[in-house]
Amino acid sequence: MEIETLLATLGEACPDYAFEARTIPVDETVIEIPAACLEDVVNVLRTTFSAYHLSTITGQDRGTELELLYHFWHERGITLRVALPREGARVRTLTETIPGADFYEREVGEMLGVTFEGHPGPEHLLLPEDWESEPPLRKAQQAEEGDP
Amino acid sequence: MTRVTIPVGPQHPLLKEPLSVRLTAEGERVLEAAMRLGYVHRGIERLVQERTYVQNLHLLERVCGICSHVHTTTYCQGVEALLELDVPPRGLALRTLMCELERIHSHLLWLGVLAENIGFSTIFMYSWRDREMALDIMEGLSGGRIAHAVNTIGGVRVDLDRGEMYAARRLLNELEKHVHDLLDVVEHESTLKVRTQGVGGASLEQVRRHCAVGPLARAAGLDRDLRRDAPYAAYDRLSFEVVTETGGDVWAATRVRVLEVFESLSLCRQILDDLPSGEIATRAPRRVPEGEVVSRAEAPRGEVVYYLRSDGSDKPARIKIRTPTLPALSLVREQLRDINIADVPAVISGIDLCIACADR
Numbered sequence: 001m002e003i004e005t006l007l008a009t010l011g012e013a014c015p016d017y018a019f020e021a022r023t024i025p026v027d028e029t030v031i032e033i034p035a036a037c038l039e040d041v042v043n044v045l046r047t048t049f050s051a052y053h054l055s056t057i058t059g060q061d062r063g064t065e066l067e068l069l070y071h072f073w074h075e076r077g078i079t080l081r082v083a084l085p086r087e088g089a090r091v092r093t094l095t096e097t098i099p100g101a102d103f104y105e106r107e108v109g110e111m112l113g114v115t116f117e118g119h120p121g122p123e124h125l126l127l128p129e130d131w132e133s134e135p136p137l138r139k140a141q142q143a144e145e146g147d148p
Numbered sequence: 149m150t151r152v153t154i155p156v157g158p159q160h161p162l163l164k165e166p167l168s169v170r171l172t173a174e175g176e177r178v179l180e181a182a183m184r185l186g187y188v189h190r191g192i193e194r195l196v197q198e199r200t201y202v203q204n205l206h207l208l209e210r211v212c213g214i215c216s217h218v219h220t221t222t223y224c225q226g227v228e229a230l231l232e233l234d235v236p237p238r239g240l241a242l243r244t245l246m247c248e249l250e251r252i253h254s255h256l257l258w259l260g261v262l263a264e265n266i267g268f269s270t271i272f273m274y275s276w277r278d279r280e281m282a283l284d285i286m287e288g289l290s291g292g293r294i295a296h297a298v299n300t301i302g303g304v305r306v307d308l309d310r311g312e313m314y315a316a317r318r319l320l321n322e323l324e325k326h327v328h329d330l331l332d333v334v335e336h337e338s339t340l341k342v343r344t345q346g347v348g349g350a351s352l353e354q355v356r357r358h359c360a361v362g363p364l365a366r367a368a369g370l371d372r373d374l375r376r377d378a379p380y381a382a383y384d385r386l387s388f389e390v391v392t393e394t395g396g397d398v399w400a401a402t403r404v405r406v407l408e409v410f411e412s413l414s415l416c417r418q419i420l421d422d423l424p425s426g427e428i429a430t431r432a433p434r435r436v437p438e439g440e441v442v443s444r445a446e447a448p449r450g451e452v453v454y455y456l457r458s459d460g461s462d463k464p465a466r467i468k469i470r471t472p473t474l475p476a477l478s479l480v481r482e483q484l485r486d487i488n489i490a491d492v493p494a495v496i497s498g499i500d501l502c503i504a505c506a507d508r
Binding site: 025026028052053054055056058059060071073076077098099101103125127128137 | 185186189191193194225226229230356357358359360361372377378380439440441442443444451453455457465466468470474475477478479507508
């Protein structure tokens with residue numbers, strides 16, 4: 001898959017946004033996308049480029065914003081980066097098109113407090129059902145409860 | 149007919165680790181399976197942020213009790229990429245040797261678990277006896293049967309001398325004879341065939357939808373193996389076949405795993421026959437420059453993914469671990485649909501569960 005062709009096709013799917021790619025080791029292409037475009041971009045990846053395999057979703061707190069990284073694989077690694085605000089972080093679920101995203105989204109949801117809109121069963125995956133504290137991978141939480 | 153809910157786990161003889169599967173059945177037919185994870189969640193992704201890169205080697209080796217070496221391999225690869233370190237060829241070869249020994253041990257362990265769960269204890273005894281040979285080689289090399297502590301950032305910690313290489317070759321030859329016998333049983337023994345053929349079949353489409361990886365995906369015909377598709381460590385210097393089957397049932401998964409043992413035995417021999425000379429490790433600095441990396445490797449159960457971000461200090465800012473069991477658990481919910489209750493043990497064993505991996 002040529003990255004230039006991919007970027008051009010993505011530009012047609014979401015004409016309001018200029019897509020740019022950068023490379024991180026080990027040979028992984030990272031493309032920043034707006035949260036609103038996520039579904040369209042994933043559809044292009046799946047239908048036009050046969051990139052069916054979603055390896056996982058990484059969620060991390062970057063201080064000023066939350067960051068979701070959708071790691072796809074087809075002949076090479078392609079990571080889609082979506083930035084979300086820390087308050088009221090919401091993004092459309094991928095579970096309808098990729099059922100394998102179910103567990104990944106539930107984990108990111110409980111660990112970082114991100115809501116996946118339209119998720120068929122957004123209950124906790126790893127944390128106890130009665131977990132009421134802040135999401136454990138948020139930065140403020142780590143400062144308060146850091147190991148001695 | 150009345151519907152009943154049958155809980156399997158969190159503590160159940162079928163499962164070696166805690167996992168809760170709730171089956172909804174109508175008579176003997178399973179209609180639906182729901183899953184609850186997290187019973188062995190240790191918060192490793194959070195713990196690694198409190199420890200230095202070297203301390204994390206020991207923590208990450210304990211993500212999984214079976215494929216411990218591949219976790220440190222994937223982690224070291226990521227850190228080495230950020231440090232732009234060149235690992236000496238001998239270090240890469242020894243790292244690969246351990247990866248393949250681990251695959252042999254994991255597949256033979258799995259065959260024993262499957263056999264036991266379908267009531268075929270003879271194969272359980274034989275395959276676990278044979279697995280000891282792979283463990284003996286690993287113990288000879290590293291001093292540890294399960295947690296080897298072989299990997300370090302920049303290479304490996306232990307070297308092989310001529311005597312150890314001779315002992316390893318002798319055990320590999322002996323093991324190969326035994327695995328031929330096991331393959332013979334898998335291909336011809338009716339007890340095993342009746343319990344596994346056509347049971348829990350997953351289509352290529354289902355495997356794709358659930359993003360399943362490893363032998364489970366290859367059993368359904370998905371021709372993907374990171375050792376060939378994105379060679380890491382010393383795999384670009386070695387030759388091997390990627391084993392695929394069709395049907396995606398438990399029998400196909402069994403054949404894939406047993407045939408992969410032969411490929412791994414051949415890979416081990418290739419490494420021992422052509423072991424590069426020289427250093428086994430490069431010295432690595434304590435601090436890792438700012439940056440991020442996605443590191444992938446083919447564990448015995450399939451693709452392992454590590455995302456690692458460094459903020460320039462001696463502790464990682466974020467490590468995300470995705471183990472192959474998580475997508476397998478997603479797929480098994482479909483495999484368990486519309487099967488007989490008596491086939492549940494075979495289907496659940498067929499995916500080669502590692503709950504500690506999935507929970508982290």
